[in-house]
Amino acid sequence: MTATPGPGAPAPSPADRALAWLHTARFLTTAPKLEFLPPHEFPEIAFVGRSNAGKSTCINTLTQQKRLAFASKTPGRTQSINLFTLGKQGITDAVLADLPGYGYAAVPRADKARWQQVMANYLVSRPNLRGIVLLVDPRLGITELDEALLDVVRPRVEAGLRFLVLLTKADKLNRSEAAKALSIAKLQTAGGDTMLFSALKRQGVGETAELLWNWTHEEPAA
Ligand SMILES: Nc1nc2c(ncn2[C@@H]2O[C@H](COP(=O)(O)OP(=O)(O)OP(=O)(O)O)[C@@H](O)[C@H]2O)c(=O)[nH]1
Numbered sequence: 001m002t003a004t005p006g007p008g009a010p011a012p013s014p015a016d017r018a019l020a021w022l023h024t025a026r027f028l029t030t031a032p033k034l035e036f037l038p039p040h041e042f043p044e045i046a047f048v049g050r051s052n053a054g055k056s057t058c059i060n061t062l063t064q065q066k067r068l069a070f071a072s073k074t075p076g077r078t079q080s081i082n083l084f085t086l087g088k089q090g091i092t093d094a095v096l097a098d099l100p101g102y103g104y105a106a107v108p109r110a111d112k113a114r115w116q117q118v119m120a121n122y123l124v125s126r127p128n129l130r131g132i133v134l135l136v137d138p139r140l141g142i143t144e145l146d147e148a149l150l151d152v153v154r155p156r157v158e159a160g161l162r163f164l165v166l167l168t169k170a171d172k173l174n175r176s177e178a179a180k181a182l183s184i185a186k187l188q189t190a191g192g193d194t195m196l197f198s199a200l201k202r203q204g205v206g207e208t209a210e211l212l213w214n215w216t217h218e219e220p221a222a
């Protein structure tokens with residue numbers, strides 16, 4: 001940690017404040033099933049998306065911790081729901097949830113169906129769920145499985161749940177491909193918050209951090 005800035009020091013930008021907050025992330029628990037997830041009183045933000053979309057890497061980038069969430073070249077790496085607490089001075093004020101990806105072809109059909117169900121149950125019934133970050137590889141675009149997820153969460157989004165689509169691995173696209181991917185995704189998500197994100201180039205990191213801070217620190221909508 002850096003020293004407390006003196007009276008003459010400029011105030012940190014909102015993005016810096018949010019990143020410092022995210023850096024406090026600590027592993028809380030891992031749960032293979034929904035019923036093992038501990039209840040808590042803090043706003044929770046879930047990272048969801050296809051297997052290999054970059055969820056765990058995104059969490060590691062946002063928290064500026066290399067191995068907090070388990071990222072890997074092997075799709076299907078995250079197989080349980082992993083929770084991380086956030087909060088300055090050890091006082092928890094939010095929780096991040098890294099969810100297993102869906103759509104990995106090599107997973108047996110029965111396991112796939114089971115996870116789809118766990119995901120859907122989590123998204124529909126998790127108390128304190130404040131926001132969802134949907135990670136999409138723009139080279140695949142928003143797939144049928146992502147659409148199914150959008151359908152599941154739509155009623156909660158209409159009721160005030162926050163929602164952000166991150167188009168990951170943006171470093172793999174050139175400028176015009178990126179612009180095109182962004183406008184298509186915006187159309188498909190009906191104008192919801194959609195951003196390009198690259199862990200490699202640190203694109204969209206500060207903006208995403210700020211959004212997550214705002215989601216968890218603003219007054220809940222009446
Ligand atoms: N070039 C590039 N590669 C990335 C980026 N983000 C993630 N990756 C790579 O994509 C692969 C999958 O990343 P993960 O973060 O493990 O993906 P995940 O969505 O957590 O995957 P599951 O846990 O299997 O659902 C890894 O090889 C990462 O290094 C990025 O911004 N740019």
Ligand SMILES: [Mg+2]
Binds near residue numbers: 055
């Ligand atoms: Mg993962």
